[in-house]
Amino acid sequence: MKKYSTSPKGRLVKEGLTISLCLKRLIFVCVLAVGIWGSIWPGNAATDQAQIVFIPIKGTIEPGMSGFVERSLDKAFRMGAKKVVLEIDTPGGLIDSAQKIKSLVFASKVPTAAFVSGEAKSAGVLVALAAEEIYMSPAASIGAAEPTPNTEKVRASWRSDLESAAEARGRRADIVAAMVDRNMVIENVKKKGEILSLSAKKAVELGIADQTVRNRNGLLTELAQKDGVYYQAVDITPGWGETLAWWIINPFVAPLLLLIGFAGLMAEAFTPGWGVGGTIGLVALGIYFGGHMMAGVTGWLAIFVFILGVVAILLEIIVIPGFGAAGIIGLALVVWGIFLASTSPLQAFISLTVATVGSIVLIYIMIKVLGHRGMFTKLILGTKLDxxxxxxxxxxxxxxxxxxxxxxxxxxxxxxxxxxxxxxxxxxxxxxxxxxxxxxxxxxxxxxxxxxxxxxxxxxxxx
CATH class of the missing domain: 2.40.50.140 (Nucleic acid-binding proteins)
Known part of the structure; x- marks a missing residue:
């Protein structure tokens, strides 16, 4: 049977051994906790933390979007972002807007990458090729970049833009050329008469894309491993004003606004004084021109020219009998104002055609229903020679x-x-x-x- 000393000296020795053992255990637990924490915390000394900015390229590519990209790239630089990602899902758009975005991306002071989450068609191909790296989701596609109008001159110019962008980023120029030219033949890739469009897997195989990633989180993980940093994602989204402007200059909305504007003024010609028709017409025209200004498509010159044309036409109707120089000049100024305000000459032609045809139909209906009233009597001789x-x-x-x-x-x-x-x-x-x-x-x-x-x-x- 063991006997323990109960003397003061024996108790002190025992208590000292106990305290020492507790301290050793505490130190071990602390070291272990620090090690585990350091292995899972991305902001440790072995790994840097940086911001990565996502800029959406979604919907139709038009002048408003190029202006948004310019402001976003500048904001990313000022906030000290380490990388910018163009998140692309677009059916295409205007060539000149895509060309401007390409120039902005090439001139960016922040490294760039493109993430094709949906499709990069037509003008979207050039935007994707402008980035230093291209990643695609498994279900994404890229290609089908045939221009409209598909004239030889336009096609040659557009093809050279795509080829130069591909070559500058070390990608196959012949593949992107096949996305434009139906006559190109690439063995085991494209037959004559076809327009090339690639799946994500095929784009990686042919060197157009760098890698496929499942989603944005997969992209962040891949870029973090590649760049050796922990990325904190920051989204830059268009404001409500930019969104509204993009909606107004939509190729389907703009002609309708112009039609409503013309129709409202035409309706006012059949009623005495000033009424609802004229007010609605002016509001529609104001939205049309205001939206194009907000999107950066046009400036005050277009509005000034259009108003001058309308004034000349009103003078011809109200003050000057018949239809002469003032009316002709007024019509020419109105047409010129529409061309200055539109996103492209083709869009201006479409808008004017829709507005003109719709106005003619409206005039016919109003003549049948309302007869000759108001200012309209200034245009038509009412005396019957019967x-x-x-x-x-x-x-x-x-x-x-x-x-x-x-x-x-x-x-x-x-x-x-x-x-x-x-x-x-x-x-x-x-x-x-x-x-x-x-x-x-x-x-x-x-x-x-x-x-x-x-x-x-x-x-x-x-x-």
Whole structure:
């Protein structure tokens, strides 16, 4: 049987051993915790932390988007981002807008990557090729970049843009050229007459894309391992004003706004004073031009030219009789203003065609339903030259009036009307001015043309 000392010295030794053992265990636990924490915490000394900015390239590529990309790249640089990712899902858009985005990406002070989450078609191909790295989701596609209009000149220029971007980033220029040119043939890749479009897997095989990643999280993991940093994602999204502007300049919305604007002003021509139609028309035109200005497509010049054209047309309708130089100049200025405001000449032509055809249909309906009212009476002669008013159209057998005497119903300068044998007939004088109410005699009949000369009275005494 063991015996333990109960002396003060024995108790001190035992307590010292216990405290020492506890301290060793505490130190071991702390070291273990620090090791585990350091292995799972990405912001440790062995790994840096940085921001990665995502810029969405979604929907139609147009001038508003190029302006948004420019502002986003500048913001990414100012916030000290380590990388910018263009998140692409677009069916294409305007070539000149894609070219501007390409130039912006090439000039970016922040390293760039493209992530094709859906599709990169047409103009979207150039945007993707501009980035230094290209990643695609497994279900994504890239290609089908045939231009519209597909003329030889446009096609050659567009093809050279894609080839130069691919070569600058070390990618196969022949593959991207096949996305534009139907006549190209690439063995085991593309036949003649086809436009090349690649799946994500095929794009990686042919060197157009670098790698496929499942989603954004997969992309962040891949970039973190590749760059040796822990990325904190930051999204830059368009503001409500930019979103509204993009909606207004949509190729389907813009023509409708222009049609509503024209139709509203046309409707105002059938009503006295100023009403709802004119107000709606002005609001629609204001939205049309304002949206294009907000999107960076146009400036004040387009609005000034358009307003000047409308003023010229109103002057022609209200002040100046007939339709002459003011009306022609006004129409030309209106057309010019639309071309200045539109995203492209083709879009301007489409918008004007829709607005013009729609306005013609509206005018026809309003004439049938409302008749001639308001300012519209300035454009159309309302007086009817019918038989009830004493007007008769020329008929065959006008020779019966030869040598007859009658009275000039209107001044003959030299054309006018005269009463012959009780009929109101269109006549011309023999070159002289004949006042209204003068006696005249028919001296020549040629078909429907009746020539008269002045006489003193029914006795046929010449003046």
């Amino acid at each position: 038989s009830a008013s004493g007007y008769n159209s020329p008929k065959k057998g006008m020779e019966k009036y030869l040598d007859l005497t009658g009275v000039a119903l209107t001044p003959l300068r030299p054309a006018g009307s005269a009463e012959l044998a009780g009929d109101r007939v269109d006549v011309v004088s023999d070159g002289r001015f004949i006042p209204q109410g003068s006696w005249v005699k028919v001296i020549l009949v040629e078909g429907a043309r009746i020539v008269v000369k002045p006489v003193q009275s029914t006795k046929n005494e010449e003046v």
